[in-house]
Amino acid sequence: MRLTVVSKWPRRTWILREFSTAARISQTGDTRDTGALAPSVKTQCPSVTGSGARARSTNAILHEDIFDGSTTTVRPWEEVPGPKPLPLVGNTWRFIPYVGGYSVRHVDKVCTALWRQYGRCVRLAGLLGRPDMLFVFDAAEVERVFRSEDGTPSQTIDAFSKLLQARVEKGFFWSRGKLRRSYRSVNICIITADKPKLNNFRHGESWAVFRAKVARVVLSAGAALRYAQQVADVADDFIQRVREVRTSEMETPGDILNEIHKWSLESLGLIALDTRLGCFHAKEGKKFGKRALDRSREYIFLCVGDLELRAPWWRLYPTKTFKRYIAALDTILRCSISVNPLESIFNHLDRDSSWRGRFEGQRITLQHVDRSLKLTNSKTSLLNQLVAAAGPRVATVAALDMFLVGIDTTSNAVASILYQLSLRPEVQERLFEEISSVLQGRTLQPGDLAQMPYLKACVKEVLRMYPVVIGNGRQLTKDTIICGYNIPKGTQVIFQHYVMGNSDEYFTEASEFRPERWLSRQPGDRHHAFASLPFGYGKRMCLGRRFAELEIQTVVCKMIQAFRMSYDHELLDYHIHPMYTPDGPIRLTLVDR
């Protein structure tokens, strides 16, 4: 959840603009500490008029009020409203079960309540062992903070990097990495996992270099397209699997999320390691049994919220939760290895030594990547490209990271989307029409998804109302003015996309499921592009975005093609688990079309 490093682009030199404008001159007169972000002067480019006629887009016309934030009086950090911390226990006590009243599993409701009570920005101070937080519910401020970080050279906070270093030295890095990953700040955790680079990490150069190398490969527009066919094959297998396990009432047995997890893992194995893991066929995988995998995954999901929001005892000693968490990670790793018959050399691994296992995990994956590279001849495989661009070590870390981060996020998104669609037969019909008219009876080919705007809109709409990750954050690298308050550097700023995405202030009839809002808009429709950002924005946008979108769109497309979905039980509430997901079981009735 933290962002610290926005490093300069290594390939160019940053000199202050020579051509100074009137705005610049008056700006330089500002005092440094408050003027850093104070948008006091605005010279709007005269020829840039935000006309709203883009056919399908959500036109991000800036609201003038972005610059109205021009704070004549900047108030101090201490005056930001929010729950008052108690002596000694701060605000952490509020997350203690039965006592505090703030439920970790219902942070969404906590945030909404905080927003109602305190307004557009809320200070959560006194969290033991972690920086103060600022919750931001104002999309214009989100936009301003995001934009201001573009290309801004800045430094890592010393204290933070020291903390990271300490974690790594103590062997905490997987855990910390995973925790951060859970909030989609995928990038920082990758670099923390890469120990040799930590010395450089202090100034953010290392992160920037790593990110640049990896991002060019995984985020390029064509990267995901090359996997379209294979991802579609996995989706076909998923459909087949779901057909097989249906009960006689045409209902999925238990929670469909379990099957979706397997699909997600299978897809990720393919993308990250060029390996079909065989998740749908537990027998073939032997050790990679459903039981071990399910249990491990369950632990991971359950642990993260606890580790992140409750009192961080695990930082002092390996708590039970923490151990379970690490063990679960190991199991998943080992499972992925053991399906490969060539990997018998790893069988000696000591199952119980979770601490050792963690390090072994990385070593295994390095070897596994090696193996995958030898087995894969395709020059266009993602893994090969990563190796070519950044070397085997970086490729390994990136592959492993994708493998670990991409499962729960993607699968929960799909579960949420399928659940929402199953409640809306009319939306399904429209989707089916769109898909049928594009495909004309043939199977899905790479590139077809680009012709399905309504499908993409449906995905966006679900992620607006129920973002898998309810907030996205930054750790300030310098004192910054947000909402008229001077926020000190080091503060964690959390953009509350769940609350903003569901606010009528930013979306017309926000409580209505209306995919059409992503296709075209009427004059007067409210639609703030920065209020709903399920993949983040800018230099820290989700690295897996292209693949996640491809996977999600493909599998939803296939499901709609195959079934009429409905949900015939009591409506589900959503909860943080730690992804924001229906409080299942999601038992879908799937009738063949």
Add this chain to the structure above:
Amino acid sequence: MPKSDSGTSFSSVSQVIRISTTKLALKEEKVKVTFILCDGKRIETEGKVGDTLLDVVVNNDLNIEGYGACEGTLTCSTCHVILKQDVYDSLPEQPSDEERDMLDLAYGLTDTSRLGCQITLTKQLDGLEVLVPETINDARS
């Protein structure tokens, strides 16, 4: 180009010949591009056919603050440029969905907005003029 400037050695004929062919080839591949900044300043430069507008900015070390923060990975909208209508219409490729998603987040979006990292130079684009809209960064010192 630096190569031809420094290649003043006449020790062998083949070298001279090579230099001259290089020059010719470069001349063929280059197209003129003009970036018009919001304050009216014009930056006239050259780019190779096949380069993107972002490449042009980077390779020529153009001083446009904050331009191309994500280095062409389609995760930001800082390389936003505004084209003339006829140029916009003449581009061989429509913006992809990925580009559109980012354009939606661009500051001061217009009907003829594109992301510079997605515009590839062709010979037909020789003399291209693009407007670089003001960004919020410009208001800062």
